[in-house]
Each structure stands twice: as C-alpha cells, then as structure tokens.
Amino acid sequence: MGPTGFADIERFATEVPVAWRLFAEADEALGYQVLDRFRQTEGDYSEYAQVAFLVTCLALAEWAEQEALPARPGLCTGPSFGGKAAAAYVGSLSFADAVWMTARLARCVADYFSREHRSLVTHSFVRVKPEVAEELLGELIARDRVADVACRVDRDFFMVTLSADDLPGLEKGIRAAGGLSLYTMRPPMHSPAFAGLRRRAEKEVLDELEFAEPRLPVISDHDGSLLTTAEQVRNLLLDGFVRQMHWPGTVEALRARGVRTVCVAGPDALFSRVPATARNFEVVPVGPKRPLLVAAARGAEPRSSRGAESGAERGSAAG
Template identity: 25%
Template structure:
C-alpha cells in the first residue's frame, strides 16, 4: 500500500505505562503483537509479556521494567498498524520513544532497542538510588523565564529544564529540594499551576552525566544503520541523517532536555497534517491537538482507538 500522506508517527516516553497495557493487543491481534513480545521476551530473558498483561502498576512503574515495556507495547501497536498498510512520512519519539522511532526507521533492530532501553533504565535507576531527585511541570510561564529561575538557584543543588513540551508547559528536573525551590519561585512569578511528576528518577538533567560514558559503551555494542525513514530527534528537534548521529544523540539524550516544541515545529515545516501517537499514551496527541490548529490527531492506547485507526487503511 502507498505511504500514508504527510503523517507523523509519535512514540511516547516513560510515564505512559499502565497496568495491563498490552492485554488488548495480545487478545485482539495475537499474531502481530505476539511477534514483538516474543522478541522482547527473548531479548530480556524474562517474560515482559506477562508483566505487560497482568503485572501490577507498581511492577510496571519500575524504570528498568517500564522502559522496555513501553517500547515493546509501542512496537506491537506499530506492527498491527503496519500490517494494515500504515506508512508514516516521518517518525519521532519523546525521550524513550526515540528508540521506537529508530526501529520504525530501521536504524535499530527491535531486540536491540529493547535490550538498550533495559540497560538505560537500570543505569537511570542507579542514579535515582543515589540522589533524591524530582521532576515538576510548570504551566503558564515561558521556558526562557524558567531557565533564568533555574540558573539563579544555589549551586549546591540541581534544577534544570528537562522537557519543553509546549509554549505554556515546561518540565524541570533535578535534586528534590532545589526543584521544590524553583517551583515556589515560578509560582511567585505567576505560574498558573505546578505539578510534581510521579517519576522514579530525575531524567534529562546533569545528574545523569555520571552514566553517559557507561551507556555510550553499551551503545557501541549495537549495530546502527542509516535511517530509511526521516526521524526527528527529540534532542535537537531536527532530522537525524546518519547512523552515528543516531547513536550519539541517544547518549546526549540522557542529560539533555527534550525539545518537543521544536519537534512539532519541524514536523509542520515538513508539511505534516496527520499526527498519530503510537503506543500506550495520549500525552503526545494532547500536545499536538493544542499546538497545531486544524491537524488530524489520533492515538492508539486502547482497543477502540486502534480499531478506529485501522478502519482508515
């Protein structure tokens, strides 16, 4: 079937996991989804399938489990859609979701992406065990002001912009006390709302610097190919053009911020009018709905939404 015109496949990151998130996929699309989960189980040496079907919310929330679980579930949805002819024009992923995007672009093999994110999760969990970190979403202030607030805090702590998700929503990350101090100042400056995120590690800030070299060595163990489909990196907001650039950006992603506003801006410049979130979440489709007037935006996080999307191919 011909390419889906002007569509962007968006793959969600950590936080989109939930108990039973793959149950409907394996029940209704056992062959397509089963292939992906069988690959994941072999790559990991344990039954990720069982965890994604019947694991508790607590089990699935552990960073080292959540990351491969989200990637596998997203890949399973992609497999189901691809069998019916879904062919995106571009792909992208929010942080962790970039691994799924690289599989979609044939840069990484599915089993390699799942193995990498398992190790990524283990290393991130190690940082969390050492440092009492936190992340918080700040609504209603420009990212430039939040950067100024963070830069003015005492040097004995860390608070940095982690995600620039939309014009009025920025996530900060760092040490718990310093993040709390930054949010108090943000409220004083007129932030509409502050939400502490329920996360297991302070992602996308300099606290992750200590694991960069170790993870880079892990990345070097895997084969990367040049993208067969344009991939917009959440690190730069620009297309990835080579295998080595893809590898390097996955390293940079650990401590660097997610530039989601730039990702969607680049997608619009490429003429994208159809935005499809592929995986267990709905955050990215919500962001696209609010940021892009008149766009077609769809998600795939449950049986009804997947079935509706399949009707269009």
C-alpha cells in the first residue's frame, strides 16, 4: 500500500458493480460510509484509507478473475499491507471480518505510536547497492540506534525504519552513494522494536477473530514459505509488525513453485513495476482504472460477473 488518494479510486468504487457492492458491505460491517470518511480525512494511512485500499484490492481481484485472467490463480501473496487482502482473498477471513480487522488494527497502530516510538519513521530509497546500504545502517547500529530494514523491495530498493533524528545523515549517505530518497512514512513499520505492538494487536484485535483454512496456498512475504493453515495465515499478519517484508525472496519462492504470470490486484505503483517482478513474470496489473478502460473499449457498462475461464493454476494474485 502506497499513498492512495480518494480520486484514484472514486470512479471505480462508485461505477463498477463488484466495487460498489463490496463498499456497501464494508459500510454495513463498520457502521459508517467508508468512501465519505476517506474523502474527508487527511493522511495517507488513515483508518479509512486502509479500509478503502483493502476493499479496492479485493474488488479488483474478483473483477480480474471474471474479466482479465486466463485461469484462476493457484497461489496468493500480499506484500506488507496486502497481507490483509490476501487473508480475505483466500478465505481465511470473511470479508466483513477482514474489514473490521483492518479498521481496528489501524486504530490500534495509531494509538500505539501516539505513545511509543514517537520518533521513528520508515524511509524508502533506491539505487543503493546492498553492501552500501548495509554499511550505512551499520554505522547507526554501532551507535545503538534503531536501523532496521523494514522492506527489501528489490536488490537496490530498501525501506528502513529509524529515528527521524538520524534521517538527515542517512539521506546524506544515500546521496553520496548515488541513490535517491523517495518517501518517509509515518507511522513506521516492520521492525523487531514493535514487539509490543504485535502483542497488543493480537490481544485486542486478532483474538476476536476466527481464522479458516485458506482455499489456496499463501506465499509468505517475509521468507517465501508456503502457508496452508489458518494459524499460519494468522501469524503472517501478526509477524508483519516485527518482520521484514522481502519481495525478492517472495519472487524466488513463486518462481520455484512454477508461477510465470502474476496478477497485481490493487492501487499499485510499485510491485508490478520493479525489476524483481518485471524480469521474472508476465505481469497483469489490475488497478482501479482497468475495469473502466475495458468497459469503455467495449462500449458498455462495466460488468460484475462472467464465469472465469478454466485452465491450469498458473497465476498468483498479489493484493
């Protein structure tokens, strides 16, 4: 999940039948109108932005199966925030429970970081060799500073959780190495320092939910392992607070299991484009504009149902 503005999904959410159906179900699950609150609330990662992202990913995945894919996906993965969408897509959580969980976790995270680790941020940067990145972080670790790789997006693309006080020095090192700083995220993410948040999220949110066996296997975005039980999917969501997201390892695991085509379902400007994905797969990006463009090309209203074509399980859906 990257910064997603209301305008990016407004038309899709109100004009594509599968989308407005799921947004209506989300409204019912939460007792408020998600799109209205998303439009009115500032912040890239507000509760309402996160719920809207979840619903949009799931609506796009359903639309893709009906309209865009030559076969039903045989594996699923959900990098970082996408893990919540993955849990719902594979049926480990009902749609209503996934929506409720997303809203409650967003509140839990916001409250936690209003009290704990208030100086920490997660900074993303690219075009820095792994050995150079390791050296930059090693300098901070040697001074007993927090410097954790939150996300490994590609060979030279990192997201690092550290103190905002240490960010100017890191950015200087990134520039000196010929790299480019991209975005600084608040709240921070994916660090062993957040063990307290993991415990709180389990007690206050996930303990209230019943997880089911997934209808298709999930590839962990932490270590590429194959997850086939309800408990494994549950732990995947909790471990996301404290473990690094490793996309190259996820890609390697998908390739090792025979995947050659991936459908990236969601508002995405990252995972469908990075070389780790583009070099290894035929990529079918399905974002909010895709259903509208398809409908326009047909000269008809967007359709919400058509039987998915049968065939070998050859794809992977990434929310």
